[in-house]
Amino acid sequence: MTQLSTLVNNINDQQTVEENVYKLAEYVEKDHNNRWESLPYNVEVKKGRKYYKIITNNSVHAFVDVNNGDVYKPASWNKPAAIVRYNLLTNAQDCFNKVDCCGGYLYIR
Secondary structure: OOOHHHHHHHHHHHHHHHHHHHHHHHHHHHHHHHHOOOOOOOEEEEEOOOEEEEEEOOEEEEEEEOOOOEEEEEOOOOOEEEEEEEEOOOOHHHHHHHOOOOOHHHOOO
């Protein structure tokens, strides 16, 4: 049987991931507004079974794993790329500092 403390930690991690996903979406929108204030830009977050999907102007900006906060570059509308780019539980601020609205921070250098 699973320990109560393990369940509580998992729930706390999932809440932290959710908060950071919405922060990431805010940073993406803020970066766009700093660059092109007059152009409309819609940013939304949709939660699926496995991933949060950050959508910008009807295209996928990033995927974030619901359970562990791994951030992925999109491979298609429904699928993330294979390699983890950031983690919103361990280095969220690093991700936020590098965000750009075009997704350049998600490429491997």
